[in-house]
Amino acid sequence: MVFIDACFRKKTPYTPIWMMRQAGRYLPEYMEVRNKAGNFLTLCKNPAMAAEVTLQPVEILDVDAAILFSDILVIPLEMGMDLRFEKGEGPIFSDPIRTLEDLERLYDYPEERLTYVYDTIKIVREKLPKDKALIGFSGAPWTLATYMVEGSGSKTYATIKKLIYTDPEFMHALMIKITEAVKAYLVKQIEAGVNAVQVFDSWASALEKEKYFEFGWDYMVDIAEFLKERYPHIPVILFPKGIAGYLDGIYGKFDVFGVDWGTPIDLAKEKLGEKYVLQGNMEPTRLYSKEATKEGVEKIIEVMGAKPGHIFNLGHGMLPDLPVENAKYLVELVHDLTRR
C-alpha cells in the first residue's frame, strides 16, 4: 500500500494523499446515506451504512486511504455519557465530568461496547481495494477531556483549564482513565483490520506549553508507544493542532507527525522532518478555489519535494460545503506533480 509505505519513509511511485474529514456533508452521496440513517449517531452505529460512507471518498476522489467513519466522541458516549448533536451547535453532553465522583460514574471499558466500530472496519477492509489503506482513529485524551468536562465545544476552555490549575489530581485521574480506554479501543481497531491509526488532538492549542506537555502530549505519546511495542508494522500518526510554537518539545516513538495549517511546513520540516514523516498541511479553505488550491499544493511540494518523508493532507478537516470537483482536482494534482 502506497500510504503505508510512505508512513515508513519507503520509496513510493508518488506522494499519497487523503483528507481529514473526507467523508461528510460536502458529498451528496454522504447526505443521501445520512438522511436514510436519520441522524449522525445512528449512522455511526450502523456498520453497513458507516462502511458505505467510509468507502465513498476512495471511490469518488481516488484518495490513497480511507478513514473509518465514526467520531471521536463515541468513547465518552460508551463510557455512559449522554451525547447529542445539535444543529449548528455541534456536540453536547448534558452530564459533564468535573469531580472525582463524576469520574466514578464512567464505565471503564467503553471498547467492549464499541462493537459497531469493529464491524464497520471488517466490512470496509473486505470491500476496499487491496492497495488502499484503512486508517483507524481516536481522539487524544486531552481533546476528549475538553468535551467531557466542558460538556460541549468551547471558545475559552475555562472550566477544564481552571481544573488544571486548581485540581490537577482530578485532571490526571481523568486523563489516565481516558488514556487506558483509548489504548484498548485502538488495539481492538487494529485487531479488526485497520492498517494505520491517527490520534487527533484538535484542541492542543488551548494550553500553554508546559501544561500541554503535562496533560496532552505525554498521554498521547504513552498511547503511541504502547501501540508501537505491540504492533510495530502499524503506523501511528499523531496530530496535535495549533502548536507551531511548541515543536521543540515534541518527542516520542511514533511514525508520522500531522502538521496543521497554522504551522509553516518549512518550520515543521526543519524541526521534525528527519525524525518523523510529515503529513499535511494545506489550509482547507483553499479548496473553495482551484487557483488557491494549485498555489497551496505547489508551495508544499516545493518544501517537501516529490520524495519519501511526506504524506499530503489538509491542515485540518474539510468544510461542509466545498465543491467536490475541487477535491478531485487536488488529488489529481498531488499525484501528477509528485509522480517519480
Ligand SMILES: Cc1c2[nH]c(c1CCC(=O)O)Cc1[nH]c(c(CCC(=O)O)c1C)Cc1[nH]c(c(CCC(=O)O)c1C)Cc1[nH]c(c(C)c1CCC(=O)O)C2
Ligand atoms: C473534534 C472532532 C470531532 N470529531 C472528530 C474530531 C477530530 C478532528 C477535527 O479536529 O476535526 C473526528 C472525526 N469526525 C468524523 C470523522 C470521520 C472520518 C473522516 O475524517 O472523514 C472523524 C475522524 C465525522 C463527523 N463528525 C461530525 C460530522 C458532522 C455530522 C453531520 O452533520 O453529518 C462528521 C461527518 C460531528 C462532529 N464531531 C465533532 C464535532 C465538533 C462535530 C460537529 C461539527 C460539525 O458539524 O462539523 C468532534
